């Protein structure tokens with residue numbers, strides 16, 4: 435689903451992350467690593483938010499983030515660890531913006547709003563949301579459209595156990611029914627079965643490696 439070619443991300447002169455050549459088959463990957471190891475740097479680079487040297491390709495279609503940035507970004511969705519959205523917009527307005535940008539099928543968001551029980555606040559300004567409500571909105575936005583890959587940075591932060599179980603079903607359904615690949619990151623230990631995971635990756639010593 436993803437191929438790194440001579441990937442290097444530097445902050446100034448600091449080489450934060452280097453991945454010479456790595457291919458990830460379609461799957462659900464859990465990215466581990468201690469604080470400051472480079473998990474967010476990795477996900478933001480794949481999402482096209484951070485500039486880097488080298489290239490990243492969507493494997494099956496050979497779409498390059500550098501050569502076809504617009505097509506690539508429609509196919510790769512990202513939810514930030516600590517999302518920040520304009521406080522004066524409502525959740526519904528944010529959803530409409532993302533749905534338009536991602537060419538989402540009409541009404542696609544409805545099933546997610548209902549299952550995550552967001553009906554009571556989705557029409558209110560985001561400035562009134564708790565951190566958990568905000569996190570759920572950002573997770574929902576990452577599921578809009580028909581991405582080939584969904585990147586979720588620290589999806590466990592601030593959401594309660596019931597919401598985590600629902601997120602689990604969203605991930606399973608998209609993976610099993612549409613073949614969407616996932617990269618999920620956390621510095622926390624993942625409890626068995628709390629999220630479906632096919633392989634684990636570790637960010638350590640400024641690079642990315644398989645650990646299972």
Ligand SMILES: Nc1ncnc2c1ncn2[C@@H]1O[C@H](COP(=O)(O)OP(=O)(O)OP(=O)(O)O)[C@@H](O)[C@H]1O
Pocket residue numbers: 445450467468469470471472473474475476621
């Ligand atoms: N904008 C920046 N400028 C300079 N250095 C940065 C910047 N962003 C991150 N870094 C450095 O890059 C390294 C990786 O940071 P990153 O945020 O990717 O880690 P992380 O694994 O996501 O951490 P955490 O688990 O604490 O969220 C750290 O050493 C950090 O200090």
